[in-house]
Amino acid sequence: MFTCPRCSAENPPLAKFCSECGAPLAAQSGLAEERKVVTVLFADLVGFTARSERLDPEDVRAILTPYFARVRNEIESFGGTVEKFIGDAVMAVFGAPVAYGDDPERAVRAAIAIRDAVQELNAADPELDLQMRIAVNTGEALVSLSASAAQGEGMVTGDVVNTASRLQEAAPVNGILVGEETYSATRSAVEYAEAEAVLAKGKQLPVRVWRALTPVLSPGERRRGKVPMLGRASELGVLVGIWENVVAEKRPQLVTLCGPAGIGKSRLAAEFVDLVDVSEARVIRGRSLPYGEVTPYGAFAAQVKQVAGMFDTDSDETASEKLNAAMATLVETDAAELAAHIAMLIGVGKDGGVGDRQTLFFAARRLVEALALDRPTVLVFDDIHVSASSMLDLLETLASRVREVPLMFLTLARPELSTQRPTWGSGLPAYVALPLERLAAEDSEELGRRLLVSAGADTRTVDELAAKAEGNPLFIEELASSLVEGRANAGELPSSIRGIIAARLDTLPPLERDVLLDASVFGKVFWSGGLTTIANDAPARHEALDSLEGRDLIRRDPVSRLQGQQQFAFKHQLIREVAYSILPRTLRAKRHRAIALFLEGAAGEAGDVAPALAHHWREAGEPERAVDYLLVGAEQANRGWAKDEAFRLFGEALELVPEDAIERRREIAKQLAVVAQAAFHLIDAERLVRHARPDPEPA
Structure with missing residues (x-):
């Protein structure tokens, strides 16, 4: 049976649509657990x-x-x-x-x-x-x-x-x-x-x-951070420039701030709104809710209620009276008729009236034009990636039809919008997409430093936190909060971050998600040929890789470490970590073994991939084979005078050799002692020399 992600009803394995709510059912993942x-x-x-x-x-x-x-x-x-x-x-x-x-x-x-x-x-x-x-x-x-x-x-x-x-x-x-x-x-x-x-x-x-x-907050709403916004001066300048042009030329504009969860869309919009609020402009906010909507036009309904002073607790009669009064002050003609159509659109009242879409959308257009004629207006639509398609249709209709008024439609969306509405904004006379990239390293470090002031964190901890968060402001805040409260160290990933990333992975088509999970077992870098050793469906997996690259989750490297193999890399290490964490231990071990065999066939015992082979054999549960490759890598590092690396690899090999394999442990200890002495680890060298000496013969 397959559970519908929308209504939780159970459906037969081959069903394409939910038998209860009619939602399309994606093909299932190949994983059972x-x-x-x-x-x-x-x-x-x-x-x-x-x-x-x-x-x-x-x-x-x-x-x-x-x-x-x-x-x-x-x-x-x-x-x-x-x-x-x-x-x-x-x-x-x-x-x-x-x-x-x-x-x-x-x-x-x-x-x-x-x-x-x-x-x-x-x-x-x-x-x-x-x-x-x-x-x-x-x-x-x-x-x-x-x-x-x-x-x-x-x-x-x-x-x-x-x-x-x-x-x-x-x-x-x-x-x-x-x-x-x-x-x-x-x-x-x-x-x-x-x-x-x-x-x-x-x-x-x-x-x-x-x-x-x-x-205490609406679904999806977040409190503004306590520290000043960092690293977004350029994007804020772009928004201000667009707004000044909207006001000066009375030319409406649709703007979409796009980026993954936590990248700072809401914070940037809030900072921009603060600048607009000090002028004579009007700002009206609406948010599409991921659940609990009573109308497909939820974000617009929230804006109408703000304009009319309506509350969710108002009776239908009171809400209708407030809406009629508001329309009467904004338009000179047809106020009652327009109010009735707006009421139908946002689900106010129960008179049973049904209007055609064109008429209802025209009423919405008359309302927003009237607002902007009264004074320059910014309509903020948050989280439109979870909007019903009807809400997106309304937005694009308004953006294409409203003319000669100082009005900005400021929309905020995650990358999922491009899947739900691939043509979003195309063909509109005035549309700007403003993607938000990761914070620069110096801004990430400064944000981490300010958030960790109370914890007295040292520079190394701040640097580790900033590197871990990969430029995502929300992730920096969550990691810092975990550190300050003692819930985690800088190397651990809070469940809040895991949940956000897992949600993004769950929006992927099943094959693409499976490919990403399999790729995560390789590490940061992986090869297309290696993926087909895990599941033998090469053509489909190559298409999935192309799609994942288009989604900005992976990148195609121009140079490969393995001859004849196309090399890819994860764009974000956190996505790889979460993808890997999803796999049960037994499946991880099987995939590590398949990858080790692939690397042996593709690179043999080449010293530069020996540490990777050792890692995969160790995680596959075959420590003896891991030791062999650790020694290969250690010897190559030693020949190249990378003594610290050789010391680390010899040490890992020694840890994996069973205690009863006395002779092999002594041999590795000798090699480790020589490297330790060369690397000036003198205390370790003396200890290892003693460990490498054979036990004295009994008297």
Whole structure:
């Protein structure tokens, strides 16, 4: 069975469209299992087991059926998957089978929605009196991609599941407890209260927990960083120049800031808006939400509500009155008719009216023109890569039809937009795409230095952090936060970053994703010929490599270390790390062995690839063959007077030789002692000489 990533319904393996929601189903990955950072939600009714003993079975079902329906609906509306119902308890998973990058936040929002939904059920029928405990926990798990929830098969396995279950048992009645990883990933978006650590069964130390109260930010929204923006002066200047031209010439412009998650699109837009706000201009913001939209025009609806002073809590009558009043102040004719059409477009009111698309889009055009005629206006559309196609159609229609008013459409998008709408912006009279690249090394280091002031980090730590983040401001912030709070060291990757990158990988077509995962086993550099030794489908894999290069995930190197082999390299080491982390250990070992055999055939025992061969044989679980290549590499390094490198390789070889292989250990120790002496590691040399001497004969 194959689980639909949109609605979580199970479908036959060869299905092309979901039988429940109609969403297209991509071909499945060749992997049966993956390692993923997931968030697990446990919810259980309090005291219902004892209560059900006193009730007729039909009465129990009458209570549980609407309860289960509401719980499932809330979980799935936030992108989660219901793994199983056990009695009156439910377990759900976020981040598998598909990751979205904000899975911990989705899970906590779902938990809050479940809590509120149960209270609504109680309000509708006071005799229900349902109480519950909920827990949310984030961590790494082994995910079975072929598991069938309908047949009771578990999808995720790992300590994250057991811990979530223990936290649920300790949660207060009608309360939500979250673990440390979940809290760290969501504390800027959710209000929390401190809670006493939980003494969980099977845990050596108490588990730190927090009690989730209520969301404080909209989905996808992030607080602005506390340090000044660095490295974006040029891009900010471009935006300012475009805006000045829009105002001076009254020529509308569509601008798209594009780049991967965390690269700084929202921060740049916020800094630009600050400059615009000091003038007489109007700025209206809207965001396309990844979940919970009530209309396909969500971002535009949010802007209309700001203009009219409408709130989500307004009754239909109040909302309509506010919209009519706002339109009456902006346009001189047809205000009521335009307001009615705008209401249809954004889903306000329930009069049952249906307008044709051209008429509704024309009403939207009249509104934005009126706003810009009143004063220069910037309409900010955030996260349009998750917009419905109808919203993108509206944007392109407005950008192509609005004329002679000072209006800027500022849109923000991730690279996925090019997949959803390859023709975005093409053919428009005034369109600018402004891609955001990685921060320069000096800007990354300065950002890291400012964020680590409180930790008193040294230059080496800052440099390691900046190099690890590869110029992504959000990754620098997350790594710095982990260091300051003691949750990780500079070499570790926080689960928040892993989740963001995994979400990007999950948007790839299955074959491209499989190729990228296989390539990650090689390391930073890999060869196309080597990939076909892992899976023998060369033509398709060559096409996948071309596509991955077009997506800016890999690059084709002009020179190859292996004759006759096209060499590629990952554009970002973090993507390689996350891709590699997805593969289960058993699959890694098999792929390392296949790669080692490929390298032996392509390069033989050439000294320059010997360390790589040693690495692959070691990870394949064959240390004896790894030792052979470590010695080849060490001897070549020694001949080239790279004594430190030779010392390292001889040392690694010695560590891999079993303790009972006495003669071989002595021989390597001798070689290591000679290199140590030449490299002025005198203390090590003396120790190794003693180790290399044979044991004295017994008297």
